[in-house]
Amino acid sequence: xxxxxxxxxxxxxxTWSILYLFLSKALLQAHPDGExxxxxxxxxxxxxxxxxxREEHRxxxxxxxxxxxxxxxxxxxxxxxxxxxxxxxxEQVALFDVIRCPFARMMKLxxxxxxxxxxxxxxxxxxxxxxxxxxxxxxxxxxxTELRDTHCRIASYYRPGNFGAGxxxxxxxxxxxxxxxxxLHQELNQASVIWHRSxxxxxxxxxxxxxNIGWPEEALSAGIEMLASFLKMRASxxxxxxxxxxxxxxxxxxxxxxxAVPLSxxxxxxxxxxxxx
Amino acid sequence: MYSEQQMEVIHLQDSYxxxxxxxxxQIIEALGEAGDSIVREATRRYGKDRGRKRRQxxxxxxxxxxxxxxFAVCSDLPSDPRFRRDRLLLTEEERNSHTLIxxxxxxxxxxxxxxxxxxxxxxxxxxxYQEYAYGLTQVNLARTLTEDGDGxxxxxxxLRKANVPKELKPQCFSEFDPNYKKPDISGAPVDGKSxxxxxxxxxxxxMLEVLLERCPEQxxxxxxxxxxxxxxxxxxxxxxxxxELNQPLDISFADRHFPLYMNIDEDTLWPEYPNYxxxxxxxxxxxxxLFQKLxxx
Numbered sequence: 001x002x003x004x005x006x007x008x009x010x011x012x013x014x015t016w017s018i019l020y021l022f023l024s025k026a027l028l029q030a031h032p033d034g035e036x037x038x039x040x041x042x043x044x045x046x047x048x049x050x051x052x053x054r055e056e057h058r059x060x061x062x063x064x065x066x067x068x069x070x071x072x073x074x075x076x077x078x079x080x081x082x083x084x085x086x087x088x089x090x091e092q093v094a095l096f097d098v099i100r101c102p103f104a105r106m107m108k109l110x111x112x113x114x115x116x117x118x119x120x121x122x123x124x125x126x127x128x129x130x131x132x133x134x135x136x137x138x139x140x141x142x143x144x145t146e147l148r149d150t151h152c153r154i155a156s157y158y159r160p161g162n163f164g165a166g167x168x169x170x171x172x173x174x175x176x177x178x179x180x181x182x183x184l185h186q187e188l189n190q191a192s193v194i195w196h197r198s199x200x201x202x203x204x205x206x207x208x209x210x211x212n213i214g215w216p217e218e219a220l221s222a223g224i225e226m227l228a229s230f231l232k233m234r235a236s237x238x239x240x241x242x243x244x245x246x247x248x249x250x251x252x253x254x255x256x257x258x259x260a261v262p263l264s265x266x267x268x269x270x271x272x273x274x275x276x277x
Numbered sequence: 278m279y280s281e282q283q284m285e286v287i288h289l290q291d292s293y294x295x296x297x298x299x300x301x302x303q304i305i306e307a308l309g310e311a312g313d314s315i316v317r318e319a320t321r322r323y324g325k326d327r328g329r330k331r332r333q334x335x336x337x338x339x340x341x342x343x344x345x346x347x348f349a350v351c352s353d354l355p356s357d358p359r360f361r362r363d364r365l366l367l368t369e370e371e372r373n374s375h376t377l378i379x380x381x382x383x384x385x386x387x388x389x390x391x392x393x394x395x396x397x398x399x400x401x402x403x404x405x406y407q408e409y410a411y412g413l414t415q416v417n418l419a420r421t422l423t424e425d426g427d428g429x430x431x432x433x434x435x436l437r438k439a440n441v442p443k444e445l446k447p448q449c450f451s452e453f454d455p456n457y458k459k460p461d462i463s464g465a466p467v468d469g470k471s472x473x474x475x476x477x478x479x480x481x482x483x484m485l486e487v488l489l490e491r492c493p494e495q496x497x498x499x500x501x502x503x504x505x506x507x508x509x510x511x512x513x514x515x516x517x518x519x520x521e522l523n524q525p526l527d528i529s530f531a532d533r534h535f536p537l538y539m540n541i542d543e544d545t546l547w548p549e550y551p552n553y554x555x556x557x558x559x560x561x562x563x564x565x566x567l568f569q570k571l572x573x574x
Contacts, residue, residue, distance in 0.1 A: 035438075036440065088425075095426070121415065121437070125415070139418050140417050159399070160313075
């Protein structure tokens with residue numbers, strides 16, 4: 001049973017996935033060393049997210065550790081369809097099997113497994129490394145974007161023994177691993193703000209390549225068409241008008257922020273034009 | 278039923294595993310949190326050393342530096358027959374493999390040293406495999422038999438061509454080196470004795486090195502205690518092994534079933550690791566007590 005807020009959160013995730021996929025395809029097409037560039041973009045995006053989480057936790061007076069990373073996400077939104085078996089989570093250790101992942105599903109639906117796998121191989125490590133300033137070790141042994149795998153396996157270790165002086169003040173309550181009660185602190189009404197920020201970081205990361213390439217107009221237009229078509233389909237399915245309000249609540253791409261990067265604004269304008277808004 | 282040669286490899290492997298646990302445990306017991314940190318740093322330095330040496334060996338043999346070479350060309354150790362693996366994928370870019378039975382994890386459990394084993398699993402593999410490929414390897418060990426709740430070790434070790442800089446590509450992948458001729462590597466079995474001896478010496482050396490850096494006043498005393506404990510354990514194990522195999526416990530037996538050379542001066546490794554009086558300390562605080570306990574001269 002999905003409530004309307006849950007559907008909106010899902011749409012935000014799916015539009016973000018489409019945005020990633022078409023920008024990836026455009027980059028692979030335009031860049032002479034496309035896969036290298038794409039991997040660098042994903043690492044850069046992971047770095048933005050991790051650094052942003054760190055900054056938010058610092059501001060809120062939270063310790064930097066894996067328990068807080070997973071239970072107090074500020075720049076990542078957990079799609080309600082996401083289904084995870086949590087083997088262990090404490091300040092130092094996070095062991096998860098991801099059983100159902102909407103990102104992997106969207107990559108499969110859109111023939112984007114290869115681009116999706118690049119994301120899975122680069123993102124989590126870059127994100128958690130940025131969050132922990134390269135102290136944590138991140139292991140992703142299996143990913144749902146790989147055909148032979150049946151789940152994602154993500155294991156992270158963040159040890160006070162690798163931290164040096166000040167570990168207690170900054171990151172941990174105790175040197176020994178202590179069990180914790182882990183509960184996600186995130187509200188559905190935060191979804192659009194978080195996804196908008198996340199999409200902006202994504203486009204920013206892709207924009208770093210602009211010096212080396214000219215974005216292929218056709219690929220970008222095709223991507224925007226795909227995004228528009230998805231949004232129209234969802235609006236129709238949810239029996240809602242396809243207007244600016246719907247767009248703001250259901251589409252990750254949102255360049256209303258005057259600080260948005262030019263590529264973001266350009267893509268958003270294209271989207272509005274296609275949707276005749 | 279294992280052959281005599283296999284038994285030798287098994288004993289060499291176990292001695293190495295036990296040595297790591299006993300030295301690490303003594304350092305952690307003596308220094309607590311600082312000890313944990315020392316063991317982790319020493320394990321990383323040891324891992325990097327091993328990765329660097331393997332890379333150099335491959336470069337000397339004109340072997341490409343990639344995942345296939347790392348896991349399939351000229352291993353620095355013979356295969357322990359007790360290991361059971363499901364080797365799912367091995368290409369130049371990636372190795373995907375599950376270790377179903379790991380004698381190291383079993384020994385650490387037997388010695389109540391599973392947490393120390395975790396340190397090894399967390400620090401060694403990452404340091405070694407990353408160093409081998411110039412820091413470019415993505416090391417993913419997301420399940421380990423030293424972790425509660427994990428049923429196997431899940432290795433996914435990746436070197437993506439796209440993540441290798443242009444100037445290194447010809448050194449790593451033959452497709453970027455049009456004139457490359459694959460060398461004919463001899464299939465001679467690896468010598469377990471020198472392999473495990475080298476491993477033990479280097480683990481000890483780096484633990485001493487980091488101890489001296491971080492706790493210079495206590496370092497020698499802590500390492501001396503650790504070496505005594507290791508010597509005691511070694512004496513007991515060698516006696517037990519000789520009894521089980523119905524062989525006399527003499528220098529020759531000890532040389533075949535224990536990694537370190539019974540004549541330390543025969544070990545050609547030491548000139549490469551000349552600092553901190555490491556060889557002398559080992560001779561005095563490990564060899565002497567061991568020989569005494571076993572009535573060997």
